[in-house]
């Protein structure tokens with residue numbers, strides 16, 4: 598076990614922890630470590646010099662915020678791996694709810710966590726598969742959480758907010774990661790015991806704007822409709838003019 602694992606009883610059994618002062622990106626570090634990995638490992642960095650967000654965007658972190666990636670080898674297909682983003686979102690929600698009123702939090706499809714309608718946390722998934730079989734070789738789940746400060750970012754309609762800035766309790770990245778790692782391990786347990794329907798149910802309970810009108814913007818089109826649900830494959834389902842439209846990937850606005 599890595600010596601970085603905290604002595605406190607908080608840290609989940611079976612998971613390793615690596616804490617780095619500085620790295621290009623914890624996603625890149627996960628990629629480098631993945632081939633030799635023997636146990637699920639959380640990699641946390643105090644600073645990232647080249648952090649990545651979804652769709653190739655740059656991720657703006659900041660001192661006192663959490664930047665971490667879980668890299669592991671779940672026995673699953675790429676489609677099942679994608680379901681893990683809902684588990685990460687559920688785990689982030691439950692972790693943040695320890696430090697702020699949970700009614701102020703919501704999950705935005707596919708994998709943002711909102712606090713007072715601003716973005717407080719984002720999730721980025723990467724996986725690798727070989728041609729030899731249907732399973733992924735490894736999966737990494739990166740999380741960025743604005744605990745202490747919200748980076749200045751004018752590119753988004755969901756401006757970054759921070760836990761501290763919205764009146765949440767002060768919590769450091771190490772402590773928050775221990776809480777998050779525990780909640781994520783619980784989600785893995787739920788997946789094993791009850792399957793994705795239970796993960797989806799948990800996610801839908803926390804979903805922003807369920808049953809309301811939202812707009813999904815893909816790289817080629819914009820679709821506005823009623824946010825009906827998320828299906829068993831994790832697709833967004835909008836009702837548009839009486840028809841169900843299935844959206845596998847998009848940015849959602851409301």
Ligand SMILES: O=C(O)CCCC[C@@H]1SC[C@@H]2NC(=O)N[C@@H]21
Pocket residue numbers: 621622623624625645647648649650651652654656663664665666709718719720721739740741742
């Ligand atoms: O665009 C998003 O919403 C996803 C952001 C994910 C950022 C995290 S910070 C830790 C990990 N390392 C990275 O380079 N990105 C993810």
